[in-house]
Amino acid sequence: MSIPLPLALAMDRAVGFISGIANNLPAEHPDTRDELEAYLDKPFDVAFPAPPVPNHAHLSRFEARRGYTVEEFRFDSAFEPMSAHYKERHEHDYIENRHVVGRIYRHDDGHPRVMVIYIHGLMQPGPVMEERVLIPRILKKLDVDVCHLHLPFHGRRKPANELIHGGFFWTSDLVRSFEAIRQSVSDVRSVIYYLRERFNQPIGLVGMSLGGVITMTTVCVEKDVDFAIPVIAHQSLSDAVTRAPILTRMREELNQRGLSEADLIDIESRLGLSRMKPVIPTERMLWINARHDLIIRADAVERQWRDWGEPPIRWYEGSHMSIVFEIPQVMGWIGEYLDDLALVPRHGMRRRRAA
Structure with missing residues (x-):
């Protein structure tokens, strides 16, 4: 169900206004530009090293619901910061991020299914809404199993001194921001390896907004992914910083520190983000984006889409x-795509194809 475009645009502006108020509550974020040298011009296997397979995970079975089971897992994050100073911050100020946390939802009828690792967006206020509304819908409509991963600084990984979920993830503290991306990618790869050890089923990534950015970055360094579906996302973080209404405070603080858009583009390139290319085939990706997005701009999406070899893409107006309001259409596109991939034998009623 689409809504009038003026109302859709007003929603983006409103979330920018609300996030601006929330982001203005903490004190100024540290200026870590002088520490960036440790991160610049590094090979991808140094900036994003493969983590080991988790050797121990704590499991707690929550409940058996109608048609599926839910269990929570936790294991030590293999992430290692690149700078000694941030390593100290990571180990003392952000201890909640030293563990990878998530929940696994699996159907109990024994039929073969793909496993979707769902990666949420920026500033998601904990897992309650997604785990009570969105994930049951994914389980039913897409007929898949789901692993819901909590990104650093979000959900059960929110530090005590962080006022809002994700408030420390992407800020003018450039070192912490890049390390948050590095840890997210490392943790996603660890979860892939963990699920491979436990279950014999295809595994793919579905990421929303920030989760889509992490999905895109992961498939540039990790081949062991059967499919990837980034939703309302691109990798041009410099474009988002200079244009997205939800990043106004970050933009203003960086401007006050003398960093221009050209400086951000250069930093992004030297960090490697804008030079990354997928290591999985383009046909194993489906992009879903909004034509009139004020946060993830369509022109930036199209530039990366062409640069990545024009993988399958769907647009909503x-x-x-x-x-x-577009979830039914988005679900239809994803279901159609998974049907066409044919990663597992179909059973029962075929998913209804998108119009």
Whole structure:
């Protein structure tokens, strides 16, 4: 169900206004530009090293629900910061991020299914809404199993001194921001390896907004992914910083520190983010984006899409936040794509194909 475009655009502006108020509550984020040298011009296997297979995980079975079971897992994050100073911060100020946390939802009928690792967006206020509303819908409509991963600084990994979920993830503290991306990718890869050890089923990534950015970055360094579906996402973080309404404070603080858009583009290139290319085939990706997104701009999406070899892409006529009204269409596109991939034998009723 689409909504009028003026209302869709107003939703993006409204979330920018609200996030601006929330982001203005903490004190100024540290200026870590002088520490960036440790991160610049590094090979991808240094910036994003493969983690080991987790050797121990704590499991707690929550409940058996109608048609599926839910269990929570936790294991030590293999992430290692690149700078000694941030390593100290990571180990003392952000101890909640030293563990990878998530939940696994599996159907109990024994039929073969793919496993979707769902990666949420920026500033998601904990897992309650997604785990009570979105994930049951994914389980039913897409007929898949789901692993819901909590990104650093979000959900059960939110530090006590972080006022809002994800408030420390992407800020003018450039070292912490890049390390948050590095840890997210490392943790996603660890979860892939963990699930491979436990279950014999295809595994893919579905990421929303920030989760889509992490999905894209992961498939540039990790081949062991059967499919990847980034939703309302691109990798041009410099474009988002200079244009997205939800990043106004970050933009203003960086400007006050003398960093221009050209400086951010150069930093992004030297960090490697804008030079990354997928290591999985383009046909194993489906992009879903909004034509009138004020946060993830369509022109930046199209530039990366062409640079990546034009993988399959779907567009809806709305904004970033109006995706809440586009979920049936988005689910239809994803279901159609998974049917066409044919990673597992179909059983029962075939998913209804998108119009």
